[in-house]
Amino acid sequence: MPWSNQSGGGGNNGPWGPRPGGPGGGQQPDLEEILRKSQDRLRQAMPGGGGKWVTALVALGAVIVAGIFAFTVRVNTDEVGIVLRFGEYVRQLQPGLHLRLPYPIEEVELPKFTRLNRIEIGHRGAPQGAGISVRDVPEESLMLTGDENIVDIDFVVVWKINNAPDYLFNIQNPQGTVKDVSESAMREIVGQSDIEPILTAARAETEGKVQKLIQRTLDGYQAGIEIVEVQLQKVDPPAQVIDAFRDVQAARADQERLQNEAQAYANRVVPEARGEAERILQSAQGYRDRVIAEAKGEAARFEKVLQEYQKAPDVTRKRIFIDTMQDVLSNTDKIIIDKDGGGGVVPYLPLSELQRKAPDETPVPSSSGSSIQSGGQQ
Incomplete structure (x- = not known):
């Protein structure tokens, strides 16, 4: 059976808590007002005021109207009807007009399963057009990273209903449950990461990890909720140390720049040195081959001269x-x-x-x- 404070509309109280809209899930008609107006019209239409006939006809019409409202329920296009018979879930109604047993035998919950719900964590935004700036909530936004730095994160979670029975019967406070699970998941993912990637290139990756962790936790609760999107609004160091942090970031950027310049110089000088060394080796090899060839030629020439000298010395x-x-x-x-x-x-x-x-x-x-x-x- 649904929790007593489950969202789904206001109305009269039932045996298990507030009934969303009473019988039919909508606002119950004011039968006394209908009877009074019907009597006035019949008295005006019938000669002599009608007397007992007017009262009887009005009563019959009221019974018919009450029966229509008691035995029918209308489900809007953005809703799904969950029929409870004596508080127990029996069936589900699609958008349209449907018959049902009157209250208190059957009642219908009408959660809006197509509506996108939005939860802000770390900040509270004013309604559109209110002209009020966003208010920060430090107890929600300050988190500890894996490299023992503090980061100030504001994010938004967008969710909707994907299983109406689970949504109605398995969790008591959907809005609070999604908020608590989202904050816990964000703290877990941030605690496993360093601060620099979160501030720069890993924002989209962090959003994806947090969304998966929230969905996995809610599925474990059988909450009937689908996480549509997680949006990081602000990711900054705490305001008290943001200037010092920016100085550190600038120093790291200079360090990376100098390292890149040194690497570029090494990439240029080392190949040149290797080429020069190879040129010297090739030159020495050529010189050696030339000297050896000349020596062999001189030796061969000397042998030829010796042979001629032995034939005719003078x-x-x-x-x-x-x-x-x-x-x-x-x-x-x-x-x-x-x-x-x-x-x-x-x-x-x-x-x-x-x-x-x-x-x-x-x-x-x-x-x-x-x-x-x-x-x-x-």
């Missing part, structure tokens, strides 16, 4: 001497002239300057080139 010796002198003298500015053939040379002729102008030209030896072989003079 010729090879002279050839080596001539090649060596050519390599040495080709890099100097000195001109060697045969003593026998140099009498016609102009003493001031700048032969060295002529040689600088044509460095790629090889000097043509004198006709008596034997002076080089025989140790000619400079």
Whole structure:
């Protein structure tokens, strides 16, 4: 049977508490007023006032009207009818006009199952157009986070009825039950979280977790209530420490910015250093390969010269001497002239300057080139 203070409309008192609207779930008609008006009209319509006939007709009409109201009930489109027979739930009525047994045999509860109910926790808002600011309720809004910080949270819970019998018979104060369960769920979720995510990126995640926890708790109570939405209105540190908290947040932001800059510098410098190290390694590898190849070439050339030297020592010796002198003298500015053939040379002729102008030209030896072989003079 429903609790005595269950919402569902005012009316006359029944054996189990206030009856929502009396028989039919609506407002009971004033039969005395109907009888009086009916008598007045009949007296005016009938000659001589009607006498007993007027009274009888009025009484009959009153009985008919009372019977209609006693045996019918109207369920509005936003309601569902819960029929109680001697206080026990027997059936459910959909929107429309229905027959039922008169009170006190049957009575009908009419909870509004499509209406969205709103509960404010942590604050109290004024009605629209009242021109009054929102009033904060610290005993509801101040909560302790998992990292031992205090946070001031205002939120709204939107709910509706999804099971009318459970809603009527299993909980005594729906509004208070939803409020208490919502506040408890929010404190539990906040107590498992750090303050920074709640203030920044985890607001939507917190709303979803709180909604699921409230719904799971109410389902355990079989309350017949569906949580439509949980809305975080305000999530701030307490007003007494909000300035210091903002300074801490600014310091953390600077720390993250410097860390990001340092990471960006490291991401730029480290690849450059690795590339330079790889370049040095590749250069050293190339130098090593070049030196080894040159050494092998020199060794092979020496072996070839040795083979030729073993075949003709004198010729090879002279050839080596001539090649060596050519390599040495080709890099100097000195001109060697045969003593026998140099009498016609102009003493001031700048032969060295002529040689600088044509460095790629090889000097043509004198006709008596034997002076080089025989140790000619400079």
